[in-house]
Amino acid sequence: MGNRVTARPCRIAGCPELAERVGRCPAHAAELDRHQRRTTPTKVTRTSAEQRRRARVVAQHRRVHGDWCPGFEVEAHQSSDLTADHVVSVADAGHGRGPLAVLCRSCNSRKNARSQHSTDDVDNDLDEVTS
Numbered sequence: 001m002g003n004r005v006t007a008r009p010c011r012i013a014g015c016p017e018l019a020e021r022v023g024r025c026p027a028h029a030a031e032l033d034r035h036q037r038r039t040t041p042t043k044v045t046r047t048s049a050e051q052r053r054r055a056r057v058v059a060q061h062r063r064v065h066g067d068w069c070p071g072f073e074v075e076a077h078q079s080s081d082l083t084a085d086h087v088v089s090v091a092d093a094g095h096g097r098g099p100l101a102v103l104c105r106s107c108n109s110r111k112n113a114r115s116q117h118s119t120d121d122v123d124n125d126l127d128e129v130t131s
């Protein structure tokens with residue numbers, strides 16, 4: 001008893017199929033995937049055009065500076081693991097066409113972690129100023 005998973009109906013109203021995952025039948029689950037692919041901004045950065053653009057920015061940086069990371073909250077340092085990322089993160093700006101900055105992979109992830117938190121800080125600061 002209790003081991004058998006009871007099949008539940010698809011959560012889309014009027015759909016006669018049984019749910020397979022995310023509470024939806026296979027067809028409706030696939031539809032949800034397509035919808036998320038369209039609406040998630042970070043997916044923009046996965047297009048090959050965007051990847052080529054980033055590779056170009058990194059190559060250009062290398063020609064000028066060599067294997068050198070400008071550093072984010074750390075001193076500039078040597079690194080061959082360079083990546084190009086958006087100055088304004090795609091999550092904030094909502095599109096993937098903004099200017100790119102070159103950082104090493106670890107500085108880049110530090111910057112991303114920071115920009116996710118900083119949105120809250122900015123809001124708090126504004127509250128203090130206006131009240």
Ligand SMILES: [Zn+2]
Pocket residue numbers: 010011012015016017024025026027028
């Ligand atoms: Zn369905």
Ligand SMILES: [Zn+2]
Pocket residue numbers: 069070071072077079103104105106107108
């Ligand atoms: Zn770095």
